[in-house]
Amino acid sequence: xxxxxxxxxxxxxxxxxxxxxxxxxxxxxxxxxxxxxxxxxxxxxxxxxxxxxxxxxxxxxxxxxxxxxxxxxxxxxxxxxxxxxxxxxxxxxxxxxxxxxxxxxxxxxxxxxxxxxxxxxxxxxxxxxxxxxxxxxxxxxxxxxxxxxxxxxxxxxxxxxxxxxxxxxxxxxxxxxxxxxxxxxxxxxxxxxxxxxxxxxxxxxxxxxxxxxxxxxxxxxxxxxxxxxxxxxxxxxxxxxxxxxxxxxxxxxxxxxxxxxxxxxxxxxxxxxxxxxxxxxxxxx
Numbered sequence: 001x002x003x004x005x006x007x008x009x010x011x012x013x014x015x016x017x018x019x020x021x022x023x024x025x026x027x028x029x030x031x032x033x034x035x036x037x038x039x040x041x042x043x044x045x046x047x048x049x050x051x052x053x054x055x056x057x058x059x060x061x062x063x064x065x066x067x068x069x070x071x072x073x074x075x076x077x078x079x080x081x082x083x084x085x086x087x088x089x090x091x092x093x094x095x096x097x098x099x100x101x102x103x104x105x106x107x108x109x110x111x112x113x114x115x116x117x118x119x120x121x122x123x124x125x126x127x128x129x130x131x132x133x134x135x136x137x138x139x140x141x142x143x144x145x146x147x148x149x150x151x152x153x154x155x156x157x158x159x160x161x162x163x164x165x166x167x168x169x170x171x172x173x174x175x176x177x178x179x180x181x182x183x184x185x186x187x188x189x190x191x192x193x194x195x196x197x198x199x200x201x202x203x204x205x206x207x208x209x210x211x212x213x214x215x216x217x218x219x220x221x222x223x224x225x226x227x228x229x230x231x232x233x234x235x236x237x238x239x240x241x242x243x244x245x246x247x248x249x250x251x252x253x254x255x256x257x258x259x260x261x262x263x264x265x266x267x268x269x270x271x272x273x274x275x276x277x278x279x280x281x282x283x284x285x
Contacts, residue, residue, distance in 0.1 A: 004133030009252045011132060015141035017248025018148025022206060023221050024228035024240045025155060026199030032235030033172050033192035036085055037096050040103035041200050041225060042218025047107060048073045048201025049213040050115055053122050056208075062122075070201040077197020081190045089189075104218070111215045119214035140210050147206055151199070155237055158195075168192060172235075227266050231273045233283025242281060 027041045051069030052062075059065050080103060088095045129136045159165040170178040171188045179185055203221070204213075211217075228247055232239025247266050254262035273280065 005135070006253070006256065008133045008135045008137070009256045010249060011137060012141060013249035013252025014245065015144050015248070016251060017244045017246075018144050019203065019207065020221075020224050020228050020247055021148050021241055021244035022151055023200060023203035024225040024232075024244060025151060025237065026196035026203070027222075027225045028229050028232065028235060028237055028240040029155070029199065030193055030196030031229065032237070033168055034081075034085070034089065034189050035235075036089070036193075037093060037100070038085075038193075038196070039097060039100040039222065040080065040107070041100075041196070042222030043104045043107035044073050044077055044197045044200035044218075045204040045221055046111060046213070046215070046218040047076065048204030049208055049211075049217060050111060050120075050204075051201065052205030052208055053120060053213050054115075056122055062208075066202070066205040069205050070198050073201025073204075074194045074198030077200075078190050078194035080197075081193035085193060086186070086189065108215050115213070115215075117215055119212035121212045122208045138210075143209070144206060151202070152241055159237070164191065224266065227270050231270055231280055233280030236280065236282040239280055239282030 023041070023045055026044075027038060030036065030038050030041070048070055051072050052065050053069075055065035055068050056062055059068075084099055084103070088099055129138050130142065131137070157165075159169060167178070167183055167188055170181070171183055171185055175185060204218070224247065228240055228243045231246065232241070232243030247269065250265045250269060251262060254265040258265075277283075
């Protein structure tokens, strides 16, 4: 057994994990603050890819297009929260699922109307590769790992070092006491939903160097985002990061050792966690 091959697979697994983390961080953050199971998160991921692609074609700068496209998705998320989500905060979970699933269908049809049904590719970015343990590692893997770490640091800074982050933590920990202290829940919920949508759009734009933008592209990633969120613990940012690493690594090592079972490993991990610790690794009972 080649240790270099295993180490190489671990690097690939970490890169995959960072993509899962970027998308699931927004889903986890949104749920942690608003307690809404947002199936439309995958649609925001899709919009992030299309907006980034469109702005890149106009501006010609990928990083600027990524930022502008993600911010636009965030604004759309805030609009959805004010127009739709804010009406169902006190309703049972089935209402949340029906509404957010309806938003998925609306956004997918809008994408087909504006951009068409044919997948669209962006001119390659971050081309090239590195030689790692005698194997070729695409530059995209390095780029996505760096992006994932930076987003983790951004979330830590925003939640622990900014006034808005402190307000978010307060409204999450004790909504009634926070409102008695003068905090505005409508503003905080809207901005939290906007930030979650921004992270989803960022994830969609970050995949463009190796993937095409296509209607329905968010359906697969949202499944993994929910797996990561549930395993880590609903609403736990730290849990989502650790869970994403677990899923990415077991997928990569599974493809190396048991390729016939690799696709099922995330679901097996989810089942095991739900049996042993239903609230998730860092979830609260």
